[in-house]
Amino acid sequence: MNIINIEHIAKIYQVGSEEVHALRDVSLKIDKNEYVAIMGPSGSGKSTLMNILGCLDTPTKGLYDFKGTNVSQMNDNELAAIRNKEIGFVFQTFNLLPRSDALHNVELPMIYAGVSSSDRKERARLALEHVGLSDRIHHKPNELSGGQRQRVAIARALVTAPAIILADEPTGNLDTKTGEDIMALFNEIYEQGNTIILVTHEEYIAEHAARIIRLRDGLIERDEPVAKRYVPKKNGASKS
Amino acid sequence: MKNYLFELKEGLLISLRAIRANKVRAVLTTLGIVIGIASVVLMSTAIKGIDNAFQTGVASLGSDNLYIDKWEWFNNDIPFWQMRNRRNITLADYKRYKELAKLPAASAPTVWSNQTIKYKEHSVEFILVQGTTDKYINTTNLNFSEGRFFNEIESNGGREVCVLGSEVAKKLFPHGGAIDSEVKIKGHKFKVIGVLAEQGSWVMGNFNPDNQAFIPIQNVFKYFQSQNFRSVTFNVRAPNSQTVDAVKEEAVGIMRRVRGLKYNEENDFSINQQEALLKTINQTVGVIQIAGLFITGLSLFVGAIGIMNIMFVSVKERTREIGIRKAIGAKRRSILGQFITESAIICLIGGMIGLVIAIILSLIINQFLPTSVQADAFILAIVISILTGVLSGFAPAYTAAKLDPVEALRYE
Numbered sequence: 001m002n003i004i005n006i007e008h009i010a011k012i013y014q015v016g017s018e019e020v021h022a023l024r025d026v027s028l029k030i031d032k033n034e035y036v037a038i039m040g041p042s043g044s045g046k047s048t049l050m051n052i053l054g055c056l057d058t059p060t061k062g063l064y065d066f067k068g069t070n071v072s073q074m075n076d077n078e079l080a081a082i083r084n085k086e087i088g089f090v091f092q093t094f095n096l097l098p099r100s101d102a103l104h105n106v107e108l109p110m111i112y113a114g115v116s117s118s119d120r121k122e123r124a125r126l127a128l129e130h131v132g133l134s135d136r137i138h139h140k141p142n143e144l145s146g147g148q149r150q151r152v153a154i155a156r157a158l159v160t161a162p163a164i165i166l167a168d169e170p171t172g173n174l175d176t177k178t179g180e181d182i183m184a185l186f187n188e189i190y191e192q193g194n195t196i197i198l199v200t201h202e203e204y205i206a207e208h209a210a211r212i213i214r215l216r217d218g219l220i221e222r223d224e225p226v227a228k229r230y231v232p233k234k235n236g237a238s239k240s
Numbered sequence: 241m242k243n244y245l246f247e248l249k250e251g252l253l254i255s256l257r258a259i260r261a262n263k264v265r266a267v268l269t270t271l272g273i274v275i276g277i278a279s280v281v282l283m284s285t286a287i288k289g290i291d292n293a294f295q296t297g298v299a300s301l302g303s304d305n306l307y308i309d310k311w312e313w314f315n316n317d318i319p320f321w322q323m324r325n326r327r328n329i330t331l332a333d334y335k336r337y338k339e340l341a342k343l344p345a346a347s348a349p350t351v352w353s354n355q356t357i358k359y360k361e362h363s364v365e366f367i368l369v370q371g372t373t374d375k376y377i378n379t380t381n382l383n384f385s386e387g388r389f390f391n392e393i394e395s396n397g398g399r400e401v402c403v404l405g406s407e408v409a410k411k412l413f414p415h416g417g418a419i420d421s422e423v424k425i426k427g428h429k430f431k432v433i434g435v436l437a438e439q440g441s442w443v444m445g446n447f448n449p450d451n452q453a454f455i456p457i458q459n460v461f462k463y464f465q466s467q468n469f470r471s472v473t474f475n476v477r478a479p480n481s482q483t484v485d486a487v488k489e490e491a492v493g494i495m496r497r498v499r500g501l502k503y504n505e506e507n508d509f510s511i512n513q514q515e516a517l518l519k520t521i522n523q524t525v526g527v528i529q530i531a532g533l534f535i536t537g538l539s540l541f542v543g544a545i546g547i548m549n550i551m552f553v554s555v556k557e558r559t560r561e562i563g564i565r566k567a568i569g570a571k572r573r574s575i576l577g578q579f580i581t582e583s584a585i586i587c588l589i590g591g592m593i594g595l596v597i598a599i600i601l602s603l604i605i606n607q608f609l610p611t612s613v614q615a616d617a618f619i620l621a622i623v624i625s626i627l628t629g630v631l632s633g634f635a636p637a638y639t640a641a642k643l644d645p646v647e648a649l650r651y652e
Contacts, residue, residue, distance in 0.1 A: 108568055112568065
């Protein structure tokens with residue numbers, strides 16, 4: 001079954017008196033347990049597509065069907081509920097709450113989902129353990145390395161067991177070695193049956209995915225499986 | 241319901257985290273609210289104190305009393321010159337009134353004179369010396385700390401005896417021993433036969449019996465002033481509050497007869513009641529109340545603007561945080577609640593500090609004005625501070641709730 005089904009969506013921004021066509025006509029389907037990379041140079045519309053896929057924004061035209069629900073016309077609050085339940089975000093800049101420790105950061109989506117405090121703590125602890133940070137749960141972001149921060153963010157994305165993980169340049173702020181470790185973690189998550197959408201502009205990062213969608217000028221240029229997928233060595237719980 | 245409680249609880253925890261993270265700023269922000277709440281509480285307490293003092297002062301006059309006088313005391317309906325031109329009411333008028341009046345429980349004529357009272361090296365100046373009869377005591381609620389009022393024989397005989405108010409006695413006899421001592425009023429000797437218990441109605445000033453002395457009425461005319469120098473006032477007490485109006489009606493009839501007024505002539509006397517005084521006092525207290533609360537309300541308003549300002553800054557500063565929260569599923573309501581709660585808590589903390597300051601200050605003020613912070617002031621402070629927080633936090637919180645997550649996440 002398709003988790004994501006997008007048909008002829010377009011996004012037009014009004015900048016002053018000028019219309020900017022960030023997305024012109026994009027259609028795509030993503031299945032459960034796919035590992036998709038979205039690539040494209042800046043200005044290609046990949047950020048806009050990611051925002052729409054992540055239900056942070058709605059398309060100007062076209063249909064977005066998410067797990068059988070039309071989300072293209074939803075309002076703010078309905079979108080927030082979808083994001084909370086179904087989408088796990090991993091950002092380039094980690095986007096953790098700076099004054100809260102790792103545990104509370106991972107708890108955060110569950111607060112908005114209405115999970116009780118004790119349940120939350122337990123699940124957050126497990127999620128942090130899962131990404132190899134069981135000894136760092138009470139560290140604040142500024143007490144963690146870049147790789148560790150990204151692991152906290154991944155734990156936060158996973159903790160609600162979402163339908164898709166949406167990662168926006170997850171290695172962009174990390175050195176190559178740490179980036180490799182994070183990509184290994186993503187691979188592990190993928191192999192556990194999760195659906196991952198990776199937005200990147202780097203070829204070698206995109207090759208970790210099983211399918212690459214290339215965008216240019218608001219249109220899909222190519223959409224094809226990766227012939228020789230790069231599978232990193234399994235080292236998810238290693239120090240990074 | 242459970243859902244709302246959950247959100248409220250989580251909102252509280254999130255807000256407390258945010259406040260703890262910005263301690264210094266939170267404290268500085270509360271300052272305006274601290275001052276605002278402290279002044280509102282103090283002002284309302286002070287006003288209550290003033291009001292109480294007035295009420296007890298008026299009550300000491302007795303609610304069943306009438307005062308038949310040349311002057312209208314409290315109403316300004318009759319022009320001053322018209323009252324001034326009235327004939328003085330005399331002791332002879334009183335005697336005829338007394339003969340004719342059937343309804344009063346008691347009545348007594350009074351006439352006053354300002355005198356200096358001396359005892360040995362002590363002296364008190366500008367004391368309202370009331371000349372009256374033995375029945376006077378029956379028209380009041382006065383109690384004695386020692387001694388008694390003068391009796392009929394002393395009154396009718398115009399004996400040189402006097403009764404002192406508590407303040408007067410305290411000043412003349414700092415070490416006690418007033419009874420049977422002889423004081424000098426305008427050089428004439430009077431034997432002290434009684435000292436009144438303290439009335440404590442400080443607002444009444446010279447009308448407060450604490451600052452008065454009482455002597456048989458003839459002595460006033462004999463030693464201080466001529467019969468016609470000052471008009472006589474009749475203190476008339478009705479048997480109970482239901483009969484006050486009847487006593488008043490009777491008094492009007494008798495007085496018109498006594499004064500020989502024709503049917504088409506206006507009354508040349510006034511019948512005063514504490515009710516009228518109460519009305520005047522309530523008006524005065526009302527004005528003080530409005531003015532006081534307006535001024536203190538203004539300081540609270542300034543504090544509220546401070547909170548609003550800082551909350552706007554806080555929202556701007558935490559745009560990214562709001563973006564993160566929205567991205568991972570916070571609804572508008574959650575964000576709105578978070579910031580309103582935060583502002584309410586800051587105000588509540590400020591309100592509590594302000595309340596403590598108000599209590600401390602009221603202990604100092606208590607030295608001059610008998611007042612204390614009552615339980616309702618606590619409730620007032622809590623309600624007002626939370627309300628201020630919610631109102632001044634609303635606009636910033638609404639801005640935060642409306643932020644677009646995509647733009648908020650991009651905000652540097």
